Amino acid sequence: MSGVTTWLARWFRRLAAVALLGGLIALLAWLRTPERISDADGTPVHVMDGDSLRIGDRVVRLQGVDAVELRQSCADGEGGQWSCGLEARDALEALVARGGLRCLSGEQDCYRRAVARCSTKELRDIAARLVAQGWAVSGTGRNDGRYLAEQAEAKDAGRGIWRGPFARPADWRAMHPRPIED
Numbered sequence: 001m002s003g004v005t006t007w008l009a010r011w012f013r014r015l016a017a018v019a020l021l022g023g024l025i026a027l028l029a030w031l032r033t034p035e036r037i038s039d040a041d042g043t044p045v046h047v048m049d050g051d052s053l054r055i056g057d058r059v060v061r062l063q064g065v066d067a068v069e070l071r072q073s074c075a076d077g078e079g080g081q082w083s084c085g086l087e088a089r090d091a092l093e094a095l096v097a098r099g100g101l102r103c104l105s106g107e108q109d110c111y112r113r114a115v116a117r118c119s120t121k122e123l124r125d126i127a128a129r130l131v132a133q134g135w136a137v138s139g140t141g142r143n144d145g146r147y148l149a150e151q152a153e154a155k156d157a158g159r160g161i162w163r164g165p166f167a168r169p170a171d172w173r174a175m176h177p178r179p180i181e182d
Contacts, residue, residue: 045096050088050135051127052113053096059113060103064146065127066169067092067136071176074166077158084161088135091160095129098122134160141168 043056050067053060067088068074074084100121105114118126130136131147134154139145155162167175 045101047089047093047096050085050092050130053092055101055103059111060105060116060118061109061111061113062127062130062136063105063115063117065131065136065138066141067130068161068166068169069172069176072167072169072172074161075164077164084135084166088130088160091130091133091135092126095120095123095126132159134158134162137161137168140170 046054048054048059049070051062051065068085070085070089072085073081076082098120101118102120103114103116103118105116107115109115120126123129127136128147128150131138132150132154134157137145138147138151141151145151154160
């Protein structure tokens with residue numbers, strides 16, 4: 001009898017290990033499932049800056065771009081300064097105002113924001129349009145990312161931030177660090 005009991009105990013331990021492993025795999029798959037965030041149900045949308053917005057209580061950052069910061073200023077071609085960060089936010093507001101906002105997120109950034117690709121009922125890719133208008137750079141803005149053609153077009157046309165010299169958003173943030181939040 002003790003041989004059968006030992007065999008059954010080992011079998012149950014193995015079964016429990018397999019069940020635990022299966023549960024972990026299912027949990028990981030669930031966590032990686034893209035999150036759909038939408039204002040279609042009337043959830044309020046607040047544009048925070050040129051590449052992030054709040055949908056209800058969820059903060060979303062646009063994937064693949066880096067927009068100038070809200071408090072950032074840029075130079076125009078004649079040596080004057082202008083509030084490019086405010087204008088970048090206004091540009092994103094205008095795109096979101098088209099209605100039918102949909103965002104698909106599969107990851108979070110270090111600030112626990114959903115990193116998402118967003119569209120509206122009239123616009124397939126909000127980030128691409130922001131780069132084409134000159135309000136954001138592709139990727140980190142150093143010849144990377146998926147929107148290089150849009151960035152080159154905006155730069156050649158002198159649109160948005162490309163109308164004069166500006167600090168890359170990542171460089172500006174490094175010079176103006178955020179206070180650490182608990």
